[in-house]
Structures are given as structure tokens and as C-alpha cells.
Amino acid sequence: MTATTRVKLSTMMFLEFFIWGAWFVTMGTYLQTSLKATGVENGNAYASQSWGAIIAPFIIGLIADRFFSAQKVLGILHLIGGGLLLYITTLTNFSAFFPVILVYMVLYMPTLALVNSVAFRQMTNPSKEFAPIRVLGTIGWIVAGIVISYLNWDKQGNEAALVNTFKLAGFASLALGLFSFTLPATPPAKSGQKVSFREIIGLDAIGLLKNRSYLIFFLASVAICIPLAFYYGFANPFFAEVGMKATTVTQSLGQVSETLFMILIPLFFVRLGVKKMLAIGMVAWAIRYVLFAYGDAGSNYWMLIGGIVLHGICYDFFFVTGQIYTDNLAGEKFKSAAQGFITLATYGVGMLIGSIMAGKIVDTYKVSATTHNWQTIWLIPAAIAAVVLIVFLLAFKDTNQIQTKPGLDIEEPGAGRVEV
Known part of the structure; x- marks a missing residue:
């Protein structure tokens, strides 16, 4: 290049x-x-x-x-x-x-x-x-x-x-x-070819759900996007309401954390494996919402910052790990279809459910025209994340870890193929 x-x-x-x-x-x-x-x-x-x-x-x-x-x-x-x-x-x-x-x-x-x-x-x-x-x-x-x-x-x-x-x-x-x-110039990759409906939305990868462990991961991915929607939709109004200054740049600390943990993902893979990585990501979701529930712009300001910084673990350990897990399990033929399928399910279906649910819950706990009972509001997605975590830990079986070494191309064909 x-x-x-x-x-x-x-x-x-x-x-x-x-x-x-x-x-x-x-x-x-x-x-x-x-x-x-x-x-x-x-x-x-x-x-x-x-x-x-x-x-x-x-x-x-x-x-x-x-x-x-x-x-x-x-x-x-x-x-x-x-x-x-x-x-x-x-x-x-x-x-x-x-x-x-x-x-x-x-x-x-x-x-x-x-x-x-x-x-x-x-x-x-x-x-x-x-x-x-x-x-x-x-x-x-x-x-x-x-x-x-x-x-x-x-x-x-x-x-x-x-x-x-x-x-x-x-x-x-x-x-x-x-x-x-x-x-x-990036000409069309499939010019003149017929593309089926199944291929467009990734249904060619639906066979992965026959794998019990992947089915559990798939359902957990959809469910964990429900608490994710609370953060995207209502974190900034919450921070503004409790008196945080420079809310937007402060929230960007989450992206800084995401970048740092992205670099460390290969190192954690070797030591923790898929199940522990995914579980840590879900634990982080529950903790961050508890921190928001009890944080404020005064003596507990550190809780708000801690919840924001946890974004790197929340996102990278669950979503990035999940993308790699999907990539390895799908194999060469269905890599693209599998990624499209999981994206459709999470950012599509999961986030849609979460956004609708979050809006109704925030309205339910509205105290006045300008205030809300944020402690209760944040404890709800924390509880959802905790339930998803428990079900995942009990049902998911990772019989073989992804054999990824630091510096190894995690998308390399055949690298660390998972058989569960």
C-alpha cells in the first residue's frame, strides 16, 4: 500500500x-x-x-x-x-x-x-x-x-x-x-452474480446454531445488547442531569479504553480462553451499571469515571472476542455470512429490544420534568447483565480454547479453529 x-x-x-x-x-x-x-x-x-x-x-x-x-x-x-x-x-x-x-x-x-x-x-x-x-x-x-x-x-x-x-x-x-x-477504486465484488436472500442477511451461517455452545453464545449476545442500549441512549442525559462537566469528552474515555484493550486482546486470549473472556465482558457490564447507580458528581464521581472506562472491557472482551469466536467456528466458507448474521442479531434485534425497553423504563422512573430515579434505572440493566452472565456460565461449554498466540493473525485461515 x-x-x-x-x-x-x-x-x-x-x-x-x-x-x-x-x-x-x-x-x-x-x-x-x-x-x-x-x-x-x-x-x-x-x-x-x-x-x-x-x-x-x-x-x-x-x-x-x-x-x-x-x-x-x-x-x-x-x-x-x-x-x-x-x-x-x-x-x-x-x-x-x-x-x-x-x-x-x-x-x-x-x-x-x-x-x-x-x-x-x-x-x-x-x-x-x-x-x-x-x-x-x-x-x-x-x-x-x-x-x-x-x-x-x-x-x-x-x-x-x-x-x-x-x-x-x-x-x-x-x-x-x-x-x-x-x-x-473498489469495484463491486459480485458483479453479475445472483445473490440470494439467505446470503444477504447471513442465513447461510444459521447452521452454527446447531452447535449448542454457539447457540448459547448467540442468545447471550442478543440479550447483552439490551443493557448496552441503556448506555447508548441514556448515559449522556444521566451525566448531564447529575452535574458532570464536559460530558461528551469525558465519555470519550470509553473509546480510549476500548483502543487500549483492543491491543491487549491477543495476550488475554492465550491466558483466558473464550469462555472467560466473554464472561469478564459480561461482568464488566453489570459492574459499570452498579457504578452508575451509586455514582454522583460529588464524592462518588470516581464511580462515574470508572463506569465509563469499563467500556473497553465491556466491548472488547465480549463483542470483539465474540467476533473472533464466530470467525473461527464458521470456517472459510461462511466467515462473512457468520459475521453478518451475528451483527444483524446484536446491533439489529438486540439493540432494538433494548432501546424500546430502556425508553419505557426511563419514563417509568421519571420523578419530575427534569429529574429521574437513576439509581433504579441503572440497577435494571445491571440485573439483566448479571442474569445473562449466570445463564452463560452454566450453559456454555468451551471444550477447546482458541489457540491464538500474541502477534498471530487471528483471522488467519485455520488458525486456532475451534471444535466444540
Whole structure:
């Protein structure tokens, strides 16, 4: 890969996640303060991500994989998306806001796969070349949080300025849309081929569920996304309500933690194995919500920070480990289908259920127009994570650990194939 290509791909990743991080973290606070949305409405807005994840495979499978170059589809989606984000800043009520954010997420979620497709197609050794480029995406998310907090858009009492986050994301989306047309050519991978419905949504990998242990892991993955939705949808409004300063940049500590633990994943694999890695991730989910339940902006401020920093363990130990476990179990023929299937189930079905549930629970424990019984609210996802953990520990059997050594390509064909 040439230096020019590397810079272009890194810039693409940076903007891709800068856009998402610029508005997604603070949307809940914006909806509650500026549009006076209810908890259910807030949950529905975050559920738009799930609908996008469910529909995304059709856009990729039916359009990008068959008819048009990936970089061109990426550019068009971001240009339309940028226009929608700028338009959304003119809306003054949730009934007008929701259909626009829903359409936007249906367009945005496919771009997550498209940027990976563009990047992988330019690489000769993805195991070594992809990580340094993908990490720019996490940095983009972090920088978005820094910018928002630096400009005081998330400052308590200045919530009306949060509409600027959509403007920031909108202009960044337009920039990436135009920039995408300068990216290396990535022609459709299956041009002229017929793609079945089963292949598009990953159903070719459904046979993995015949494996009892994988079935348990699959169900646990869907269930653990329910408490995950509480964090995505209501952490920022919670932090703002209890008086945390610079909420957005503080929350980005979670992405810093995610980056650090991502680097350490191969080392932990060797020592812990699949079951312990997955279990630790679920334990972290339960602990983080307990910390939120009893934390505050005073003497227990460390609890809030601790819960945020635990994001690295929550995400990497469960979701990244689960992706690797799926990859190894699926084998060469069904690798892509298996990843699509698990993504559809977790970020699609699991997050959708969680977003709807979280919104109803937050409304149930609303104390006044501006306050909530957050302790009870956070203890509910903590309990859900604990129950999922117990069931998983009792039912999941990892008879052979993935034989992954530090520095080994974890996606290398035949490397550490799991037979359960």
C-alpha cells in the first residue's frame, strides 16, 4: 500500500466515526432538553440505529456488492446523509425529527461496512495493515467529543447549543461524501452474480446454531445488547442531569479504553480462553451499571469515571472476542455470512429490544420534568447483565480454547479453529 493510499484510508476512517461521534452521544440530551422528548421517544430515536443495522445488509448485498463501486456508494450515502443532518437542525419537535433520523441511520449504517470494504480491498496483509488505519476511526470519535466539550455545546445550561452537533456532523458528512470519490477504486465484488436472500442477511451461517455452545453464545449476545442500549441512549442525559462537566469528552474515555484493550486482546486470549473472556465482558457490564447507580458528581464521581472506562472491557472482551469466536467456528466458507448474521442479531434485534425497553423504563422512573430515579434505572440493566452472565456460565461449554498466540493473525485461515 502506498503512503498516499494509507493517508486516504486513514482520513476516511477518521471522518466516518467523527460523524457518528459528533451527534450520537449527545442526542439523548438534545432530545430531552431541546425537543422535550419522552424516554420512549428517546429510545425510539436510538432504535433507528438498529433499524439501520437490519436494513444495511440489503443495501450492501443488493447494491454495493453487485452494481456500483463501494467508494461511489459511500460518497452518495454520505452526501445525502449530510443534507439530512443539516435539515434536522431546522426541526422543532420529535414527530418531525424521528422520521429524518430514521432515514439517516438507514443510510449511515451501511457505510460502516463500506469503509471496511474499501480499506480491505487495498491491502495485501489486512492483519497488519488494517488496525493502524481503523484506529483512526476511534480517534475521530474521541476528537468529536473533545471539540463538542471545548466549544461548551454540552455545558449544563447551554443545552440549546447541542443542535450544533448535528451541523458539525452534517458538514463532516458532506466532506467525506466528496472525499469518497477520490478514494481508490473498489469495484463491486459480485458483479453479475445472483445473490440470494439467505446470503444477504447471513442465513447461510444459521447452521452454527446447531452447535449448542454457539447457540448459547448467540442468545447471550442478543440479550447483552439490551443493557448496552441503556448506555447508548441514556448515559449522556444521566451525566448531564447529575452535574458532570464536559460530558461528551469525558465519555470519550470509553473509546480510549476500548483502543487500549483492543491491543491487549491477543495476550488475554492465550491466558483466558473464550469462555472467560466473554464472561469478564459480561461482568464488566453489570459492574459499570452498579457504578452508575451509586455514582454522583460529588464524592462518588470516581464511580462515574470508572463506569465509563469499563467500556473497553465491556466491548472488547465480549463483542470483539465474540467476533473472533464466530470467525473461527464458521470456517472459510461462511466467515462473512457468520459475521453478518451475528451483527444483524446484536446491533439489529438486540439493540432494538433494548432501546424500546430502556425508553419505557426511563419514563417509568421519571420523578419530575427534569429529574429521574437513576439509581433504579441503572440497577435494571445491571440485573439483566448479571442474569445473562449466570445463564452463560452454566450453559456454555468451551471444550477447546482458541489457540491464538500474541502477534498471530487471528483471522488467519485455520488458525486456532475451534471444535466444540
